[in-house]
Amino acid sequence: MPGPTPIDKLDEDAARRELADLSQNIHRANEAYHGQDAPEITDADYDALKRRLAGIEARFPGLKRPDSPSDQVGAAPSEGFAKVRHEVRMLSLSNAFDAQDVRDFDDTVRRYLGLGADAPLAYTAEPKIDGLSLSLRYEGGRLVQAATRGDGETGENVTRNALTVDDIPQTLTGAPDVLEVRGEVYMSHADFAALNERQAAAGGKTFANPRNAAAGSLRQLDPEITRSRPLRFFAYAWGALSDALAETQMDAIKRLGDLGFQINPLTTLCDGPDEMLAQYARIETGRAGLGYDIDGVVYKVNDLALQRRLGFRSTTPRWATAHKFAAELAWTRLERIEIQVGRTGALSPVARLTPVNVGGVMVSNATLHNEDYIAGRDARGQPIREGRDIREGDLVQVYRAGDVIPKIADVDLSQRPGGAQPFAFPQTCPECGSEAIREEGDAVRRCTGGLICPAQAVEKLKHFVSRAAFDIEGLGAKQVEQFYQDGWIKEPADIFTLKDRYGSGMQQLKNREGWGEKSAENLFAAIEEKRRIPLNRLIFALGIRHVGEVAGQVLARHFGSWDALTAAVDAAAAEPILNALEDRKAALAASPHYAEILGIDGVGETLARSLIATMDQEAERASIDRLAAHLTVEDVAAPQDSASPVVGKTVVFTGTLEKMTRAEAKARAEALGAKVSGSVSAKTDLLVAGPGAGSKAKKAAELGVETIDEDAWLALIADA
Incomplete structure (x- = not known):
């Protein structure tokens, strides 16, 4: 029976649909979990879902949605507590869902560090406690502050409550002068059962599970209520330090134990993925007898020096991952299949289900991916589910594991209703009637209606x-739909002429249901404020396929201005790019502007072609130009860092780097304010060439570009 598709096996369209549903539901879960202390899904499920989203976005950066929660950790702190800004951010973890994901994690770490497959590399493996993250700050050996994780940057001050928890020492002996200990507040099964009995006997609120009970207990405004609750604490990490605890993760954890903290006895040192997976199996087998809830196993690179080299992504460390436990399953009836049309014209099938409880959550919808998945085959035409197709009326098995939008795993053919027909996937758009085509190599069928398709336009x-993108206050999805239906807005430029086209605009708007004079004034004022927009936000807002938020930032940093970007794209569109010449080298030589775009680090052929094709399409470009006429687009200022010798410079790395990996070199250069490019051009300021440098070194010499070796590069940035 199929489980969730590993991230590295997802196709682009499946990833896009999944990201849309993940974003919507994670935001809803955030509010329920953090704002109301009444989560709709378990903490374990939530963490798995958010890491799943982060993993998909890492593989498909161009698909990152504007409403993505991947740049957030947790959610905003409650207004009931004072705010605490974490000196060191409290980050999330990436997720692994099966053995291959764990091996992929190890491979990624090794590649980043430049280690071979046989090089020794130790990891710690520890149970992932299903509780509430807490940070404890000690100064001079005394507990001075306790804070929840919040959104990773700002949490809630729960110091008075933490002082009532027996497992949390109030004073330490032999600790660094500044020590921020991090761990998990939880409640044992026995204590949870006893608490619910007391609550029921007193006519009070009972809790759904130990995690909810622990979170609700710690976040009481009255610390005496917290004192009455049987909370416990496991320490497993640290934040700010005045002195290092140890040289390895394992020794640092033992040091925390020596200082008086409870540390998990199942934390083990492992030599590579095989031992990590063996420890996972041991912990999973003994899970029921632990007496407290866990939802997976966390792996961390043991050597702290290597952790520092690996560093962090935006919200997750590269040196750790959480291996989640398996999915939960349920059977229900598929009532009907509906087709939704997205902004790129993709026709996405959605299963409408008889509501069923899956892992504590009522599920009524599930993704069906694409027409091949419904027909019982994969993208290569090979059978899935042993070739069983999915039909309306079928009894289907639904699963959830890291995906907030459930999926259909299987079909019970013995329960198929008589007369059930194979699903006929539409060949025309259900919204506008335009032909829906499926290009060769694409898993998704797309509407060709473009701007005439109301679904795509909306x-x-x-x-x-x-x-x-533009983030216009008062003009959200609901208002866009309303204004589109009424013919007020058909394209982005119409937003900025809205007031002029309707006289003062105020009278007509304020008389509409849900609007008043003040809200109308606020909307027009908000629109005026957005006539000035940063370049990266404009690029992203255009909704060009494959050009997501990250790509918008990359393009903005490279070109610096809207005029420079459009000039380069227009020049590239006039060139004989790859589809016109068979030989790639000849094509790039004949297409210098296209080569420049491809040479931008983080821009591939798919993104470059999509950008150029969109800007070169007559109707689309006219719409973009009409919009730009109403805007003042802010240029990207060069980073100001007087201590950096490479700030604002374009750097290219080539050949073999022997003292750092290419990924490390790129990350360091960008951190110092440099632009990293994948190709040498007249705009290149510096080429760093290692052994084996070939055509790039030759071209740099021809162009007079300064070339240095790796040692000279390290010396150049040594003091920066």
Whole structure:
């Protein structure tokens, strides 16, 4: 029976659909979990879902949505507590769901560090406690502050409550002068059962599970209520330190134990993935007898010096991952299949289900991926589910494991209703009637209607006003739909002419249901404020396929201005790029502007072609130009860092780097304010060439670009 598709096996369209559902539901779960202390899903499920989203976005950066929660950790702290800004951010963890994911994690770490497959590399493996993350700050050996994780940067001050927890020492002997200990507050099964008995006897609120009970108990405004609750604490990490605890993760954890903290006795040192997976199996087998809830096993690189080299992504460390436990399953009836049309024209099938409880959550919808998945075959035409197709009326098995939008795992053919027909996937768009085509190599069928398709137009407008794009206060998805239906807004430029086209605009708007004079004034004021927009946000807001938030930032940093970007794209569109010449080298030589775009670090052929094709399409470009006429686009200022010798410079790395990996070199250069490119051009300021440097070194010499070796590079940035 199939489980969730590993991230490295997802196709682009499946990833896009999954990201949309993940974003919507994780935001809803955040509010329930952090804002109301009444989570709709378990903490373990939530963590798995959010890491799943982060993993997909890491593989498909161009698909990152404007409403993505991947740049957040947890959620905003409650207004009931004072705020605490973490000196060192409290980050999330990436997720692994099966043995291959664990091996992929190890491979990624090794590649980043430049280690071979046989090189020794130790990891710690520890149970992932299903509780509430807590940070404890000690100064001079005394507990001075306790804070929840919050959104990773700012948490809630729960110091008075933490002082009532027996497992949390109030004073330490022999600790660094500044020590921030991190761990998990939890409640044992026995204590949870006893607490619910007392609550029921007193006519009070009972809790759904130990995690909810622990979170609700720690976040009481009255610390005496917290004192009455049987809370416990496991320490497993640290934040700010005045002195290092040890040289390895394992020794640092033991040091925390020596200082008086409870540390998990199942934490073990492992030599590579085989031992990690063996420890996972041991912990999973003994899970029921632990007496407290866990939802997986966390692996961390043991050597702290290697952890520092590996560093962090935006919200997760590269040196750790959480291996989640298996999915939960349920059977229910598939009532009907509906087709939704996205902003890129993709026709996405959705299963409408008889509601069923899956892992504590009522599920009524599930993704069906694409027409091949419904028909019982994969993207290569090979059978899945042993070739069983999915039909309306079928009894289907639904699973959830790291995916907030459930999926259908299997079909019970013995329960198939008589007369059930194979699902006929539409060949025309259900929204506009335009032909829906499936290009060779694409798993998804797409509407060809473009701007005439109302579904695409509305979705593009929603994207345009979304948080990471123009973020116009008072003009959200609901208002966009309303204004589109009424013919007020058909394209982004219409937003900025809305007031002028309707006279003062105020009278007509304020008389609409849900609007008043003040809300109308606020909307027009918000629109005026957004006439000035940063370049990266404009690029992202255009909704160009494959050009996500990260790609928008990459393009903005490289070109610096809207005029420079459009000039380069227009020049590339006029060149004989790859589809016109068979020989790649000849094509790039004949297409210097296209080669420049491809040479931008983080830009591949798919993204480059999509950008150029969109900007070169007559109707689309006219719409973009009409929009730009209403805007003042802010240029990207060069980073200001007087201590960096490479700030604002374009750097290219080539050949074999022997003292750091290419990924490390790129990350360090960008951190110092440099632009890293994948190709040498007249705009290149510096080429760092290791052994085996070939055509790039030759071209640099021809162009007079300064070339240095790896040692000179390290010396150049040594003091930066």
